[in-house]
Amino acid sequence: MSAESPHTANTPVTDANPAVDGSELIRFDKVTKRFAGNTVLDNLCFSVDSGKHVTLIGPSGSGKTTILRLLMTLVKPDEGTIKVGGDYLTHEERGGKLVPAGEKHIREVRKNIGMVFQQFNLFPNMKVLQNIMEAPVQVLGLSKDEAEARARELLDMVGLADRCDEYPSRLSGGQQQRVAIARALAMRPQVLLLDEVTSALDPELVAGVLDVLRDVARTTDITMLCVTHEMNFARDISDQVLMFDGGKVVESGSPEKIFGDPDHDRTREFLSAVL
Amino acid sequence: MMTGAFFENWFLPGIWITLQVTFFSAALAFVVSFVVGVLRAAPSRIVRILAGAYFEIFRSTSSLVFMFWIAFTVPMLFHIQFYGMAAGVLALGLTYGAYGSEIVRGALAAVPAAQREAGIALNFTRIQRLRRIEIPQAWPEMLPPFNNLLIELLKGTSLISLITVADMTFSGNLLRLVKGESAPIYTLLLVLYFVLAFLLTRGMRLLERRAKAKIGQAPEKTGLFGGLRSRSSIDAVTGTAGTGGAK
Ligand SMILES: Nc1ncnc2c1ncn2[C@@H]1O[C@H](COP(=O)(O)OP(=O)(O)OP(=O)(O)O)[C@@H](O)[C@H]1O
Numbered sequence A: 001m002s003a004e005s006p007h008t009a010n011t012p013v014t015d016a017n018p019a020v021d022g023s024e025l026i027r028f029d030k031v032t033k034r035f036a037g038n039t040v041l042d043n044l045c046f047s048v049d050s051g052k053h054v055t056l057i058g059p060s061g062s063g064k065t066t067i068l069r070l071l072m073t074l075v076k077p078d079e080g081t082i083k084v085g086g087d088y089l090t091h092e093e094r095g096g097k098l099v100p101a102g103e104k105h106i107r108e109v110r111k112n113i114g115m116v117f118q119q120f121n122l123f124p125n126m127k128v129l130q131n132i133m134e135a136p137v138q139v140l141g142l143s144k145d146e147a148e149a150r151a152r153e154l155l156d157m158v159g160l161a162d163r164c165d166e167y168p169s170r171l172s173g174g175q176q177q178r179v180a181i182a183r184a185l186a187m188r189p190q191v192l193l194l195d196e197v198t199s200a201l202d203p204e205l206v207a208g209v210l211d212v213l214r215d216v217a218r219t220t221d222i223t224m225l226c227v228t229h230e231m232n233f234a235r236d237i238s239d240q241v242l243m244f245d246g247g248k249v250v251e252s253g254s255p256e257k258i259f260g261d262p263d264h265d266r267t268r269e270f271l272s273a274v275l
Numbered sequence B: 001m002m003t004g005a006f007f008e009n010w011f012l013p014g015i016w017i018t019l020q021v022t023f024f025s026a027a028l029a030f031v032v033s034f035v036v037g038v039l040r041a042a043p044s045r046i047v048r049i050l051a052g053a054y055f056e057i058f059r060s061t062s063s064l065v066f067m068f069w070i071a072f073t074v075p076m077l078f079h080i081q082f083y084g085m086a087a088g089v090l091a092l093g094l095t096y097g098a099y100g101s102e103i104v105r106g107a108l109a110a111v112p113a114a115q116r117e118a119g120i121a122l123n124f125t126r127i128q129r130l131r132r133i134e135i136p137q138a139w140p141e142m143l144p145p146f147n148n149l150l151i152e153l154l155k156g157t158s159l160i161s162l163i164t165v166a167d168m169t170f171s172g173n174l175l176r177l178v179k180g181e182s183a184p185i186y187t188l189l190l191v192l193y194f195v196l197a198f199l200l201t202r203g204m205r206l207l208e209r210r211a212k213a214k215i216g217q218a219p220e221k222t223g224l225f226g227g228l229r230s231r232s233s234i235d236a237v238t239g240t241a242g243t244g245g246a247k
């Protein structure tokens, strides 16, 4: 990426935002989430520091997706609070009390968060370039020219500069996912959520997408929360691995520690099953 | 059978009135469809209930009785006198708008939830998501049922002859009284309604193909006649070729 990386903008010059460089960016505090009486997250507490790359692992149904969806405000916690950059995500303080946040507050905090989905979820009614430009223009208020320049730079980064005039339906899954990554990055989020972004891809397309993500991890200061079954990838890019089970964090540590010599049998069992 | 003068003085203006009433009622119904259809999925419960009530009430009302009510009861109650065509347009537009709201609501609900979620993840507002993502994707799905509704509406415009607006049907009835022969006149009317409906369907098909091309579902360029040729005439008449242009 060029010296004028779009992501240097994530570091505010004036330090109004406490969440830069190693300080805490995300905090789950006693978060409980139930679906139809089934407790998926049980008083969950954990935090992620700014700039870190964190991989969430755990058996199917352990709530990894739910954690990312909570952060993206696609679902609301039943109990507990989530903070991003020091601000409550789904709550706001009013008259000294914590109340469910209004849409305005949620959008203000949510602007720091981006997500890439397993199924890409590109907008089929827009060509590739427009998919990437749309939110910067509509949401961030960028001019068309600025947004287009930003989109083209990102498409270049994901290796699809020549496909900007195609509809998503004419791209392969791997190409669509790379566009989806570019689309999320165009909003210059502080946090990027990645939920099994290669699981829907044919095996030969996985590497291309992971390469792009390695690039993002290496060249930007974006905090990444990543759910993946690609353990080599997780080992490469992660600063920290969180093992979930039964709605709680079972253990957390460096990838060397978790993949090499985990403390808990539960982790060991899980890893031997997937590796 | 029909003298040229009568045709020019009554029948042609009648066709013109029918077209006008169809056009204005459709325009009103279209606006009502979108407003009510979108509001039926509004975040606010009270708004949802009001929009739902609108749908239930107008769908369950006879549009003819409603037309009489606007034309004859409203002037008595509120001292507002509608020009006859306006009363007809109002009654038809509000009633068919209720049916249309169901089309809009259903098509919006059929947009995959993942699209809404992608919109949220990019921090669009609800209105932006509707305008830029959900409505454009739902639009091609709305067109075939809108086409049906438009044809229902065209045929429904004959009701205004009963509040003495001189549309096609009114002129036909008049001619029957004058000439005393009904068979050729009603046959002519049937054919005229059919021809108008057929033309409307052609227009709607063209819109549908354009809309599908716009969301990347079909080859982008379709000319007026290219489209006509590529589709069998049976499809065109029965309206069963809803997905003909899709990939
Ligand atoms: N919208 C929902 N409605 C009902 N139950 C849900 C919903 N979303 C998730 N669940 C349930 O919550 C539990 C956790 O789901 P989640 O998708 O977070 O797990 P996961 O760790 O991502 O699993 P996987 O590895 O299979 O993706 C599962 O038992 C799932 O069935």
Ligand SMILES: [Mg+2]
Binding pocket: A064, A065, A066, A196
């Ligand atoms: Mg999951």
